[in-house]
Amino acid sequence: MPRKPTNIIYSANEKPPAGTVLILGVQHATLALLFIVYPLVAAAEAGLSFDDTQLFITSCIIFMGIATLLECLPRPGAGMLLVQIPNMAHMPLAVQSLAAGGPALYAGMSLVAAISQLTLSRFMRALRAVFPPEVCGVAVTMLGVALADPALRRVFGISGAITPDLDLRYALVSSVTLVIIVGLAIFSRGMLRLFAVAIGAAIGWILAAYLGVAPEPNASFATLPYIDIPHLGWPGVSFFSWALIPAAIITGVLSAVDMVGTVVSMQRMDDADWRRADLDQAGRAIQANCLGDIGTAITGGFASASSSAAVGVAFATGTTAWRVGAVSGILIILAAFSPRLIGVLTIIPSPVIGAILIYAAAFLTVAGMELILSRRLSDRRIFTVGLAILTGLAVAILPGLVGLTPEWAQPILESPLSISTAVAIVLNLVFRIGIRQEASREVTTADNPFTVATEFLEYQGDLWGARRDVISMAIPVVAEGVEMLLDTGVAPGKLEVRAHFDEENFDVALLYEGEPITIPDHRPSPEDLLGDAHAVARFVGYMLSKRADRLVLGTDGTREKLTLRFEH
Template identity: 70%
Template sequence: MARKPSNIIYSAPERPPLTTLVILAFQHAVLALLFVVYPIVAAAEAGLSFEDTQVLITGCVIFMGITTMLVCWPRTGSGVLLVQLPNPMHLPLAVQSLGLGGPAAYAGTSVLTAFSQLALTRFMGALRSVFPPEVCGVAVTMMGVALAAPAFRRAFNLIEESGGAIDYRYPLVSFVTLAVIVALAIFSRGMLRLFAVAIGASLGWGLAVYYGLTPDHPSFEFSALPLVDLPNLRWPGLTFSWVAVPVAIITAVVSAIDMLGTVVSMQRMDDADWRRVDMNTAGRAIRANSIGDLGAALVGGFASASSSASIGVAFATGTTAWRVGIAAGLMVLASAFSPRLIALLSIIPSSVIGAILLYAAAFLIVAGMDLILSRRMSDRRIFTVGLSVLAGLAVAVLPELVEALPDWMHPIFESPLSVATGFAIALNLLFRIGIRQEASVPVKRGDNAFETATEFLERQGDLWGARRDVVAAAIPLAAEAAEMLLDNDLATGDVEMRAHFDEMNFDVSLLYNGEPIEVPSLRPSPEALLGDAHEVARFVGYMLSKRADRLVLGREGERQVLTLRMEH
């Protein structure tokens, strides 16, 4: 069981009370449904008919709910709270394929994208070195940066042409909503904090109504819409275009990276002792997402992805319980049977949505920075992170750079998240060249073993990017072991201190010529420290075995080997 952080009220395996669970799930479901704007934009850009647009949206909502349940359920997915929303990464793919061949072409390319994502999950274990914490941290940070632009556009009502003038009622509503959410998240406890987003959004909606910022005459009549009706689904057919194949594969890779980033964020939020991403859990989550996208494609729907915005809601409410995700998925699924409910959600004030997105963006940016700085930063890692973030910001603040590229490259470079993460992966692999995963230093009689261990292990920890707390814990253990071998004449000559690192373990081995030490299973008495050298060695060896994650004794040729293993 992971140790629950102090700011989490209901962790992943916990069961909130029924009333609390329903209200928390309702917040996530409403937030997810707000983002049906993505398939609506894609349909409008492609010039789809009203009926085809309804099929695209309905299929998206149904499988958004089903996929949320698959991704959240521990047996099929991540076992943490990851609510799906329409996948913004699919917008370029949807616009291009819908324009080329209508719903059948989009369905075909979506099927290809889903199978490409499934193929990536076969290599999740091998990809651990490709996605160290600094790369995942860049992805999480840029997820927040990517949310900032749509958040501010909605907060300042810059979605449509405004003639260059800003109506300050919109930012007033947004920042009042944001201030209420932040104040409740920081200063309140219990139920008020749990429902911070719902309370803030409700007050913001009321303020928007007071200022007249909601549409008086929506483009549809509520009375003409049925309250409950069967979903409008149909087989779209499948056609493939070679022109869309590169975009489909790129979309699969970027979506998988985005999914990995959300899994990392939730795992880190849920575990006070978080060390590294659980790639098996991430693989299950990506597989569940791919299966959901495949189902959506076969009924003419739009693809979904884990919601980075919902991570901000989870942080605000202090809840990562996967049961909340199951309930939210059921609510989203049920909403597909109520055209009137979906229509109501479509008129939630844009400024209120902007406030929620600003909260989520702020959390993700800080969470990504914290993830990056969880490792010791060598020059290589500093430039990996810095150059990658700059690359992502370049396409965010200078869109003309993307416009200057060939059309087929636009889907790759128009997303700050995909650009920054791609650069981070490439630079991480490039800067690994020339780094040996093993190094050693001699410890001689008369040397200060603690100074030698500190200088050696901190240097190697910086170079390898090991966790700060692991290196700090290894230094005194390695120094005590070296002193024990030299001061008690168990080593007949110098001792070689050897360090080895992979993403799983940080090992420090001491190699020496001399007699092997014995590590007792029961704690020796303190009087052993007053005995001969072998008794002292037994006592020190026992204490080392309790402080290291594992103590291994062995031989290498004619030398004895004592290895201290620290799990990483």
């Protein structure tokens, strides 16, 4: 079981009290349902009729809840608090497909995107080299950056072009909401911290109503029934648009990359000793998402994806329990039975939503940076991270550049998250050219073992991107092993230090021509130190076996080989 961080009250597999689970579930479900604005915008842009729009939204909500439930269950899902929201990456594909061929064409393209995701999930282990921590860190950082634009527009009440006459009442509501959420998350304990987001949102809504910036229900709101049986459609499936298939495949791949970033964020938040991304868990998360998307496509709805905003809420409340997410999924499904409830969610003040998104964006940005810096960075890796982030920021700062590119490329280029992650993946693979996974260095009795071990392992650690704490732990152990073999004469005159790295383990082998040593199973007595050199070597070897994760004795041709393994 992973060690729970001090700032987490209920970790993924813990069982909070039923009342806490219910209230936190309502909190997450409410936030998720606020993003129904995405499919509403897509339907409006494509000119769907009122009836088609209702089917579009209803299907999206139901399968968004089902996907959330599947994601959160330990099997077949990921067993993590992964709440689904409408997938913003599907916006360009949905608008183009609906306009060109109606719901049937979008259903077909959604299936293509889902199959692309599903195919990628089957190769997650093989893709470990493609998603090292610095690439995942770029994705997580850019998740936060991608939230900045919609968050700040809501904070300042900007709906179109920015003008000098900003209404500062929006900024006031957002500021008060954000201060309350942050204050409760940092300075409070117990129930106040658990419900920090809900409390902040409630106070913000009251303030917005008092200042006159809360939206008023339209005339049709009063006619909405409290309870009604949801209606699902069957739009048919059309694949007759070869021009849109590349865009659908790209959308599927981007959705999978987004899911990996969200899963890594949750893994790191939930494990104080986090080392590497569990890509098997990420694969299960993608598969659960694909099942929801397939159901949505068949019934004529809008696809969903994991919510990065929910990650920020989980951090604020100190709760990552999957049971909270499962309850959220059930509540989202039930929301489809209440048109009046959905109507209420559409009138939550925009600056309140902006404050919540700002909180989530801040957490994700810093979490991504921390993930990047968890590894030693060589020049190659520094440029991988720096150029990838700058590319994403260029898209965010100069969005007009995207309009100059071919239409098929715009879905990937217009998203800072997508373009940054793609550049990071490509540069990571390119910069791996010429790097050997094994390196060696000769050491003689004239050398200082600690200096040699420090210079050699730090250089290779930077080049390979090994974890800082693993290299720091390996240096004194390797130096002691080299000193023991040379000073006792077991390795006469010189030996070779050979390091190997494969993401799972960091191995350092000491190879020498001489007599083999044995490692005792129990601690040698102090009198053994008064014996010959081999007795001293056995004592030191015993100590090394306790400091490394594993010590293996063997041979390499005519030379003896002592391998120190450090789990990575």
